[in-house]
Amino acid sequence: MLKTYTYRSLQESDIQRLITRNTDPSRSIQQSVMAIMDEVRTNGDNALRMYAEKFDGVQLTDLALGSSDIAALASTIGREQQRALEIAFANIHRFHETQLRKERTVETMPGVTCWREPRPIERVGLYIPGGSAVLPSTLLMLGVPARIAGCREIVICSPPQADGRINGYIAYCLQLLKIETIYLTGGAQAIAAMAYGTDTIPKVDKIFGPGNQYVTKAKSLAQSLTNVSIDMPAGPSEVLVIADGTANPAYVAADLLAQAEHGADSQAILVSTDQHLVDEVQTALAAQLTQLPRADVASKSIANSYALLCENLEEAMAFSNRYAPEHLIIETDTWEPLVRKVSNAGSVFIGHLTPESAGDYASGTNHTLPTSGYARSYSGVSVDAFVKKITFQHITAEGLRNIGPTVEVLAELEGLQAHKNAVSVRMG
Ligand SMILES: NC(=O)c1ccc[n+]([C@@H]2O[C@H](COP(=O)([O-])OP(=O)(O)OC[C@H]3O[C@@H](n4cnc5c(N)ncnc54)[C@H](O)[C@@H]3O)[C@@H](O)[C@H]2O)c1
Numbered sequence: 001m002l003k004t005y006t007y008r009s010l011q012e013s014d015i016q017r018l019i020t021r022n023t024d025p026s027r028s029i030q031q032s033v034m035a036i037m038d039e040v041r042t043n044g045d046n047a048l049r050m051y052a053e054k055f056d057g058v059q060l061t062d063l064a065l066g067s068s069d070i071a072a073l074a075s076t077i078g079r080e081q082q083r084a085l086e087i088a089f090a091n092i093h094r095f096h097e098t099q100l101r102k103e104r105t106v107e108t109m110p111g112v113t114c115w116r117e118p119r120p121i122e123r124v125g126l127y128i129p130g131g132s133a134v135l136p137s138t139l140l141m142l143g144v145p146a147r148i149a150g151c152r153e154i155v156i157c158s159p160p161q162a163d164g165r166i167n168g169y170i171a172y173c174l175q176l177l178k179i180e181t182i183y184l185t186g187g188a189q190a191i192a193a194m195a196y197g198t199d200t201i202p203k204v205d206k207i208f209g210p211g212n213q214y215v216t217k218a219k220s221l222a223q224s225l226t227n228v229s230i231d232m233p234a235g236p237s238e239v240l241v242i243a244d245g246t247a248n249p250a251y252v253a254a255d256l257l258a259q260a261e262h263g264a265d266s267q268a269i270l271v272s273t274d275q276h277l278v279d280e281v282q283t284a285l286a287a288q289l290t291q292l293p294r295a296d297v298a299s300k301s302i303a304n305s306y307a308l309l310c311e312n313l314e315e316a317m318a319f320s321n322r323y324a325p326e327h328l329i330i331e332t333d334t335w336e337p338l339v340r341k342v343s344n345a346g347s348v349f350i351g352h353l354t355p356e357s358a359g360d361y362a363s364g365t366n367h368t369l370p371t372s373g374y375a376r377s378y379s380g381v382s383v384d385a386f387v388k389k390i391t392f393q394h395i396t397a398e399g400l401r402n403i404g405p406t407v408e409v410l411a412e413l414e415g416l417q418a419h420k421n422a423v424s425v426r427m428g
């Protein structure tokens with residue numbers, strides 16, 4: 001069950017240990033991923049086939065499925081599942097379409113006009129996890145903002161399943177998104193393929209998507225070894241629940257287990273002001289675990305997690321801000337003052353009736369979020385991530401008279417005469 005710590009008895013070194021997760025201290029993941037990426041760079045599609053056999057247990061001839069295969073697979077799913085995917089698609093679309101707001105044009109001095117306009121990133125690669133669980137929801141979370149942004153080429157990679165194909169739910173989402181091809185490759189090799197390009201898989205400008213530690217390391221290496229950029233490190237899922245005596249222990253336990261079932265390296269942290277609640281959550285965890293098909297994975301993750309007892313909710317929030325969770329759930333009757341104090345979190349779920357699963361699937365917010373403390377500096381995926389915001393400016397004769405002398409002085413103080421001349425030659 002959850003190990004329990006008391007915040008006031010922790011030293012700074014203990015806090016550092018408690019907020020650190022999935023950093024690959026032995027560099028073993030980095031080494032494996034480097035080797036995989038080199039292999040893909042050198043041997044392209046043949047390397048992808050070799051890794052499909054090694055990691056996914058399938059022999060592939062074709063690395064891609066086209067629209068007729070996708071249509072056949074999509075037709076196998078039930079009406080209820082279609083409907084749920086359509087509602088999720090619509091809510092995600094509704095939430096994300098507001099993000100492409102036009103910005104104001106600014107006249108910084110009379111005759112000097114500056115503004116910013118978004119332009120889609122032309123070629124984007126979306127990674128859809130499919131190792132221990134296939135996540136069609138992730139395809140919607142990445143595909144919808146890519147479509148809203150207007151990206152010209154959307155490359156999708158996901159690990160092949162045991163039958164050498166994808167499941168029908170992924171296929172249905174591809175149809176909702178009007179995407180006609182999917183590439184059957186997963187893990188670090190998929191990221192390498194999109195970063196370097198192979199005969200079959202196009203090289204992209206930016207790679208998006210969550211994944212396990214291999215995928216996440218490959219994304220960061222791809223960014224440093226090639227000119228591809230990435231959305232953010234979105235690795236093993238995590239949740240931190242702040243709960244006081246008003247929380248329902250069954251709800252808290254369910255929320256912790258919902259992230260714990262993602263993987264043994266996931267973390268589910270309970271931060272509470274109430275010892276009695278912690279005890280009740282432990283009991284509820286034990287009871288609910290026995291009912292879960294993925295109890296094996298979830299119990300390993302719970303063993304890799306902890307509960308922390310704090311004196312008050314301010315202290316609880318201070319710890320949460322240091323931990324910087326991917327998901328923060330606030331299960332207290334009074335939450336407004338706490339919400340104002342959130343400074344580091346990927347996505348926040350407020351009140352007793354807001355399960356994090358709602359955001360994972362269908363409320364509309366994006367579930368591709370920074371993990372391992374990266375919520376201190378990264379935002380989750382949004383339409384912004386699929387565009388570049390380009391600045392523009394225009395200067396009139398009046399503007400040049402206004403701004404010119406300032407630029408000349410600044411160029412001169414930096415010793416850059418040619419910069420000064422570019423102004424002076426126009427001012428006559
Ligand atoms: N942060 C987020 O936004 C977010 C969202 C959804 C899911 N997730 C996380 O994504 C992850 C999905 O992981 P997954 O494993 O189920 O699927 P995955 O698709 O990320 O990884 C599967 C692939 O990993 C590779 N792999 C497995 N073992 C390997 C090894 N020993 N060496 C090299 N490569 C290996 C294989 O190629 C396999 O196809 C989970 O950790 C989940 O918590 C995060």
Ligand SMILES: N[C@H](CO)Cc1c[nH]c[nH+]1
Binds near residue numbers: 236
């Ligand atoms: N909780 C995951 C993000 O960490 C997203 C997800 C997809 N499916 C279920 N959950």
Ligand SMILES: [Zn+2]
Binds near residue numbers: 258259360
């Ligand atoms: Zn989830």
